[in-house]
Amino acid sequence: MLEFKQFQLFINEKALFDPISMKIDGEIVSIMGASGSGKSSLFMAVLGGLEDGFSYSGDIELNGESLLTKSVAQRQIGMMMQDDLLFPHMNVLQNLLFACPPTMKKTEKLELIGQYLINANMLEFKYAKVQSLSGGQKSRISALRAVLCQPKLVLLDEPFAKLDQSLKDQFRPWLFNLLLEKNIPVLMVTHDLNDCHQNQFYDLEKGALCAR
Known part of the structure; x- marks a missing residue:
């Protein structure tokens, strides 16, 4: 299970979004928000690739252990990017x-x-x-x-962005089924509501789980 515990990111001491408290257990949760809302930065915080200038409060735990104290290799995360x-x-x-x-x-x-x-x-x-x-x-x-x-967690960064609509319609359900069979948490960043599994997503600007 992936759990955000009042997690908040700051860049040069300015908050990017409100504190996140959320559990993801064997499901696919999409992160959405306008450009600059902190989607990619949140993604990198989970992965372990935040650049200098960022700070945080709260914690991110995977199966009861803090990810924030582990190296990228120790986090055991699978990734799929746009490319x-x-x-x-x-x-x-x-x-x-x-x-x-x-x-x-x-x-x-x-x-x-x-x-x-x-x-x-x-x-x-x-x-x-x-x-x-x-x-x-x-x-x-x-x-x-x-x-x-x-992996113990999979991160998807706009995995359908470079596919045309026909390929998206074929690939999306196949990928979701593949991941759900693993019964591990999946966190996805997307700009497209149609990509959200079961039409649910976490809106960084509203600070809440939403549905279409």
Whole structure:
């Protein structure tokens, strides 16, 4: 479970938003707000990449432990960004192997990856070069990479922003189903109300969970 405990961010001592108190347990919660409202900064606070000049009050806990005292690597977070960020010099399999925990045996990794590719209808692209994939195919591989690392939390940063409407309509439910099967918290930043799972979102400007 991801829990915000009266968490508030400041830039040069100016508050970006009102204190957030919210629990996310095995569900997908979207963060929305106007440009400059603090969406990306909140995202980076969870990830552990805040730049100099930021300060905070309150806490962010994952499964009862404060994230704010941990390094980025210790937070065990899977990420999917607007850009797929796949390694262009690696094929699909190599990209996915890179994401698997180093403690897993290679045979286990290959078996797991094979099952994921089947579920994503991408098995035939196992050895394909990344550059040969379509935008929707790259998004699927990027999503698989985010969950193969066995994260305790997944962050989505505008994951549908670069897809056309037809691809969005196909990819959105597939991605949500993939993540919900993991029963882990998912935090997503988006500008599009249509991207919000079950039409619910946290409005940073109102400081509350809202519904369409």
